[in-house]
Amino acid sequence: MKVEELIKNIDCLEVVGTLNRKASGIEFDSRKVEKDSVFVAQRGVHVDGHNFIIPAIGKGAGTIVCEEIPSERVSGVTYVKVENSNSVLGKLASAFYRFPSSKMKVVGATGTNGKTSIATLLFKLFRKLGYNVGLISTISYKINEAEETASHTTPDALKIQKLMTGMVDAGCEFCFMEVSSHAIHQQRISGIEFAGGIFTNITHDHLDYHKTFAGYIKAKKAFFDGLLPNAFAITNADDKNGLVMLQNTSAKKVSYSVGRMADFRCKVLESHFDGMLLNMDGHEIWTRFVGRFNASNLLAVYATAISLEQSTEEVLTEISNLQPVAGRFETIRSTDGKLAIVDYAHTPDALKNVLQAISEIRSRNEQVITVVGAGGDRDKTKRPEMxxxxxxxxxKVILTSDNPRTENPSDIIKDMEAGIEAQYKNKVLSIENRKEAIKTAVMIAQPGDIILIAGKGHENYQEINGVKHHFDDKEVVKEFFGIED
Structure with missing residues (x-):
């Protein structure tokens, strides 16, 4: 592909050099540049790509896309000045890979909680409906049954376009993806043509990055503001910011609710630890999911499927056959009747939702013992709220380590201890070692008691000082329950 063709839909502020030259690939990491690559100099959170223009040229880059053309230019190199390199990267990648998102229906799910469940369940549902489908999620990137472990909730713009190209090559008609607030703000989703967007909810999270809750809302809303008129925008009417998300969208507006009037409605008729009976859009179905928050997630899945013109009867049938997502309210029973629930809940609202689901089902003759921590190098203000x-x-509550990353685990636990009110001090223990914390919960639990282990869910590692050590909550629970896989 020639550079001239690559940038024909890009607003260029200035061009120095010829555009009649080869573009062998696109890179934003100077270490990956090859001969005739187009190097995009991005201004990142921690690193400015403009500082790596010379190394990129040294590796063979023939074209530099940047926000500021260097005063000292290298002869024979083409420089293209743009207003925002982050936005341009996705558009260039989309053009280079021949606009893969336009060749299938891409639906993005965004919100504080529920993104992974909804995107993954949509993938599973549409596979059951007989389609070739792609998935981009916190847990993995999938093209039908081929799977790659995910590195980010929403990968960089280049990775997204490469993944979508693979999906198109595999005949995928749909792609479901999580869209994080970081990705929206950093414009990693630039260049994607979305057929629809889903808003789940917005609660306290990521203030270490967005600084204010208003900034966090603004980032989420920008996704819906960018949807085209032929797309749909599905929002959770039970969230007070649900309708705010759709204020300025050009897309078709659709609402869903478990508690009020909406385009799609659902009611929980019965709740048990092995599932729920739901009235969904006027139809009764049994599901293997637990909790009002999961009823909301399933309703979002249903609303999306109907918005994608699928059969109501087939969708409801397959939803009743879906299994919960890994690490989301996963239950493990011991031989003596103790119940452990492993859940990814790592925000105050997510933890509240899981505990509320337990409260709605429990008999009150048993104890609920919660093991919970908070991640290091992340939003500190949510720690006491957790x-x-x-x-x-x-x-009973056991405060413990989560992924401390580069922070001292004891400092994180101290931040959490600030949230203990005087009347609850006698029910809280602090045990820094996560394995010991889980062991203690199992030891103090009596038959019939419920142990909630929150925060890590599907994760099979614990990150300490930049090193990921193998650690799986489910494996640890089974070990102390005396269960062999």
């Missing part, structure tokens, strides 16, 4: 939610709805 503790408050745990102490309000549990009989």
């Amino acid at each position: 503790t408050q939610e745990a102490t309000l709805a549990s009989d």
Whole structure:
């Protein structure tokens, strides 16, 4: 492909050099540049790509896309000045890979909680409906049954376009993806033509990055503002910011709700630890999911499938056959009747939702023992709030380590301890070692008691000082339950 063709839909502020030259590939990492690559100099959160223009040229880059053309230019190199390199990267990648998102229907799910469940369940549902489907999620990137472990909730713009090209080559008609607030703000989704977007909810999270809750909302809303008129925008009417998301969208507006009037409605008729009976859009179905929050997620899946013109009867049948996503309210029973629930809940609202689901089912003759931590190098303000939610709805709470990353685990736990109200101090233990914390919960639990282990869910590692050590909550629970896989 020639550079001239590559940038024909890009607003260029200035061009120095010829555009009649080869573009062998696109890179934003100077270490990956090859001969005739187009190097895009991005201004990142920690690193400015403009500082790597010379190394990129040294590796063979023939074209430099940047926000500021260097005063000292290298002869024979083409420089293209743009207003925003982050936005341009996705558009260039889309053009280079022949616009893969336009060749299938791409639906993005965004929100604080529920993104992974909804995107993954849509993938599973549409596979059951007989389609070739792609998935981009926190857990993995999938093209039908081929799977790659995910590195980010939403990967970089280049990776997204490469993944979508693979999906198109495999005959995928649909792609379901998680869209994080970081990805929206950093414009990693630039260049994607979305057929629809889903808003789940917005609660306290990522303030370490967005600084204010208003900034966090603004980032989420930008996704819907960018949808085209031929797309659909599905929002959760039970969230107070649900309708805010759709204020300025050009897309077709659709709402869903478990508690109020909406285009798509659902009601929980019965709740048990092995599933729920739901009235979904006027039809009764049994599902293997637990909790009102999961009823909301399933309703979003249903609303999306109907918006994608699928058969109501087939969709409801297959939803009743779906299994919960890994690490989301996964239950493990011991031989003596203890119940452990492993869940990814790592925000105050997610923890509250899981504990509420337990409260709605429990008999009150048993204890709820919650093991919970908080991640290091992340939003510190939510740490005491996590503790408050745990102490309000549990009989015993064990504060422990999550992924401390580069922080001292004891400092994180101290931040969490600040959320213990005086009347709850006698029900809280702090055990830094996560394995010991889970062991203690199992030891103090009596037959019939419920142990919630929150925060890591599907993760099979614990990140300490930049190193990921193998650690799987489910494996640890089974070990202390005496269950062999």
